[in-house]
Amino acid sequence: MIECALTVIKEPLVEETVKIRVPPSDLADNLGKWLETKEETDVTFNVRGETFHAHKILLAMRSPVFKAQLYGPMGDRTARNITVEDMQPDVFKDLLDFIYCDKLPSLDNPDKENDEMVKHLLVAADRYAMERMKMICEAVLCKSLTVETVASTLALADQYHCSGLKDACIEFAISCNRMGGVVASQGYVHLKRSCPAVLGDILERVTKSPKV
Amino acid sequence: MIECALTVIKEPLVEETVKIRVPPSDLADNLGKWLETKEETDVTFNVRGETFHAHKILLAMRSPVFKAQLYGPMGDRTARNITVEDMQPDVFKDLLDFIYCDKLPSLDNPDKENDEMVKHLLVAADRYAMERMKMICEAVLCKSLTVETVASTLALADQYHCSGLKDACIEFAISCNRMGGVVASQGYVHLKRSCPAVLGDILERVTKSPKV
Structure with a gap:
């Protein structure tokens, strides 16, 4: 049985004839x-040979790490040219897009096999303490888990303190008799080596769950 | 007869158990x-004795007028203290809130009789070319039209080139035998004196409409 509750609200007459449409936030x-x-x-910013221009104050407003780097007592207020190590230019480009526009252009292409890009993002x-951006990446990874990838995603989740993604990975791994496939996956070798404590987390969850 | 179309979408198992909730934009x-x-x-900014502090680049990003004033060829790049004439401090405060947060705190109090404040906003x-803020104000004024206030709101709409609000006012005035009350209102005297051309707009609309 499906119940539908309908509320009919009568608007003033002028609303029916002339309505001013306010566009969404710009x-x-x-x-x-x-x-x-x-x-x-x-x-x-110089990122592996590519140059990116930005406004310091906006970076600081959005990222506590940029704030410390650009305006903090340990930072360099006069810095005009900064070299970013250990990051791909397209990842830094998305980071800037997120800082300014709250968008991650790389995620707009759902056809593309972009799990690796999402992990880099x-x-x-995490590096620039952009919590919401991190959660968006966690949510995307959470939706694309497979038996083959879950172990490596779990290792990442553990390393970068993503508790939600970590829970999702463990839940996924122990559900539907998947553990055999997970243990046989390439990522499991890496997980076992880099985050052995996580294996304990899985084991404890398995003993509580009747699903394996 | 009301038809309800229901689509049941099956989510992957992990979604049912662990879901990562991404908070709204921050x-x-x-x-x-x-x-x-x-x-x-x-x-x-000094506004009638009250002081407001801001970030130039953000003002310029949001308002073409601030951009011209702070960074344009006719502006003063070195300006650090600016006096704002002909504006109330609480209006300037809301303007800054809108620039930074897309919010107009004065509109959050619907009980308050705030038509005058909305007009100031x-x-x-209009003065700082904040188009969306202007449309929000138009939409609020459009919803609070009365026989007593419509003429003065129409004068304002005409003066500040608010075509949507102007249409709404004329439509409201000529509907439901309201014209008599409108002509008798205090605002009508002001409208007749300051924007006589608008009376022609009303007259032309009346001749097309059977409502008066």
Whole structure:
């Protein structure tokens, strides 16, 4: 049985005839335009030979790590050219897009096999303490778990303190008789070597669950 | 007869057990925090004795008028203290809140008789070319039209080129035998004096409509 509750609200007459439509927020668009045009940028990042221009204050507003680096007592207020190590340029580009526009362009292509890119984005989000960006990456990875990938995703989740993703991986692994396949996967070797404590977490969960 | 179309989508098993909830965008909150704490502000506005601190680049990103004033060829790049004439401090405060957070705190109190405040906000939005803020004000005024207020709201709509609000006012005025009351209202005298051309717009609409 499906029950539908319908509420009919009578609007004033003028609403029926002339309505002013307020467009959605343009805050992210306004900011994104200045990232695109590079107008009035005051800092340059060199990422493996590629150059990115940005506005220091906006980076600091969005990322506590950039705040410390650009304005903190241990940072360098006069820094104009910063070299970013250990990151791919396309990952840094998405990080900037997220800082300005709350978007991750790399995730807009669902056809593409982009689990690796999402993992890189998660690591970048963790590095710059962008909590919401990290959770978006966790949610994407959580949806694309397979028997072959779950062990390596679990290792990543453990390494970068993603408790939600870690729980999802363990739950996925012990469900539906998947443990055999997981143990046989390549990622499991890596998981066992790099995060042995996680194996204990799995074992404890298995003993509580009748699913394996 | 009401038809309900229901689509049942089967989610993968892991979704049913562990779900990662991504919180809503925190872009506006991140920016708003820096307006509140005044950290790293680089410009000060004096509005009728009250002082407001802000970040120049953010003002310019959001308002083409601030952009011209702070970074344009006719503006003053070195300006640190700016005096704002002809504006109430609480209106300027809401303008800054909208620039940083896309919010107009004055509109959050629906019980308050705040038509006058909304009109001031519309004028401020027009002055700084904040189009979406202006439309929000138009939409609020559109919903609160009465026989007594419609003429003065129409004069404002005409003066600040709010075509949507102007249409709504005319439509409201000529509907339901309201014209008599409108002509008798105080605002009508002001409308007749300041925007006589609008009376022609009303007359033309009346001749097309059988409602009066």
